[in-house]
Amino acid sequence: MYIVYLYIDILVSYCCHLIQGFTTYAERRIVEVVQGEERATLNMGIGWRGLNRMMERFKDNMEFTKLKPKMAGIDPDDVYSEVPYEKGFQFLWRIEREIGRPAFDEFLKKYIATFKFQSIDTETFLEFLKTNVPGIENKIDLHLWVEGTGIPPDAMEPDSATYKKICSLAAEFKSGKLPSEDEVAKWSGQEWELYIENLPADVEASQVWALIKYQCYLSFIGISSVLLHMTIVIDKILEKGTVEYLIVHTTILEYFTIADKTSASDAICQLIPLLTQGALIIDGDEPTNAPELPKKAKAKKKRSKEPLIVRIMQTREGLKLGISCLKYGSAKISFGRYTIGQA
CATH class of the missing domain: 1.10.390.10 (Neutral Protease Domain 2)
Structure with a gap:
């Protein structure tokens, strides 16, 4: 997307x-x-x-x-x-x-x-x-x-047979019925996500545990493959050093929800140097040499003295990312006059 x-x-x-x-x-x-x-x-x-x-x-x-x-x-x-x-x-x-x-x-x-x-x-x-x-x-x-506010009356709910089937299967979960292997044979992560999101809010803990133990679920959800894919994505993001954006914070936080401690710690080790450097800020304009845009100017960026982590923690997702650094980090981390982590 x-x-x-x-x-x-x-x-x-x-x-x-x-x-x-x-x-x-x-x-x-x-x-x-x-x-x-x-x-x-x-x-x-x-x-x-x-x-x-x-x-x-x-x-x-x-x-x-x-x-x-x-x-x-x-x-x-x-x-x-x-x-x-x-x-x-x-x-x-x-x-x-x-x-x-x-x-x-x-x-x-x-x-x-x-x-x-x-x-x-x-x-x-x-x-x-x-x-x-x-x-x-x-x-x-x-x-x-x-x-106008809300959803206009001429908006339309899509008519998806798969969507209705999954919601129906989720509703049956409360009575103890799990989807059959044939029913989930062609499900991807998107179908499983929809199924889990539609589970009744008042299910018993034992029922949730039964779903977790459900062998078919574990084999099709493919956590290991998802983790591998997200690790590749995160590594590319960290290699580029573009960690000041909200969408990046959200992606890394999602990664932490499925990553084991070793994988999370490896990501943190790559993330720390990027968070300790100064944040990129705009410092005036510099004319561009592009002939097709002779009157345009592009912003010149420089790094501020304030560590990036201090700036990103002013947002909700950035704060969560900072807290995650504390959670997974094992060494003391110094940001100039700021120090976080375990002694």
């Missing part, structure tokens, strides 16, 4: 949440071509469930269920959610259903051709939509979709 996000962001940059919606839409169109319609619909079903979960999360502050929320004075990390991805996807999917996929594909081609390598805002997109799809504002309440 990150590659799709980067590609779309390069083509058209947005001063709004629509980029996440376009990314999710494009990702699912790719999945449909590569893995089939049912797999794409399963992804949509999982996204729909996540969107409804976000409605519950923000029930006391529905502002953050808008596609265009008011963010003045708000730390984006504090309200990061699936809303822009899944509600944004639902918005584009609603337009596709209204005018048909062939017409929507033509609209997207014209849209990208018009605004490629430019930055636009929400209003620009909406005006372009109304100009190129005449009367769309009379068929879809665009204001409600972009400025």
Whole structure:
């Protein structure tokens, strides 16, 4: 998904949440071509469930269920959610259903051709939509979709047979029934994740233990292969030294949830030198030599004296990462005048 996000962001940059919606839409169109319609619909079903979960999360502050929320004075990390991805996807999917996929594909081609390598805002997109799809504002309440809270009434829950089957199997777990080997034979990690997320909240500990011991589950979930894949990903991230970003903090924290202590300690050993160096900051502008952008300037970066760990721990995920360093680290770690770790 990150590659799709980067590609779309390069083509058209947005001063709004629509980029996440376009990314999710494009990702699912790719999945449909590569893995089939049912797999794409399963992804949509999982996204729909996540969107409804976000409605519950923000029930006391529905502002953050808008596609265009008011963010003045708000730390984006504090309200990061699936809303822009899944509600944004639902918005584009609603337009596709209204005018048909062939017409929507033509609209997207014209849209990208018009605004490629430019930055636009929400209003620009909406005006372009109304100009190129005449009367769309009379068929879809665009204001409600972009400025309204919650899930619009014309949003649609995807109809995935696989999604319904998995949810049904999860509901049966409370009565002690586990899925058969035939039922899980073609499951990937995504199906298992959906199954586990839909387990009843009030199951007995003995039932959970029965699932953990379930040989079929252990063989198909493939923790060892997942760990190997994530280790490769983490190693590449640490080699590049790009550890100041929230998405990296989240990825490393997810890795720690499945890594054994040795693997986690190895990652920490690579992470510590990166956290002890100064954080990258912008230090004025330096003209670029690129001939196609003679009037542009690129930011010059330098490292501050403040260790990176001090800066990243100002965010929730960064703080968790710092605490994880304490948890897995065995040696005393010094950050200038800051010292953490065991003596």
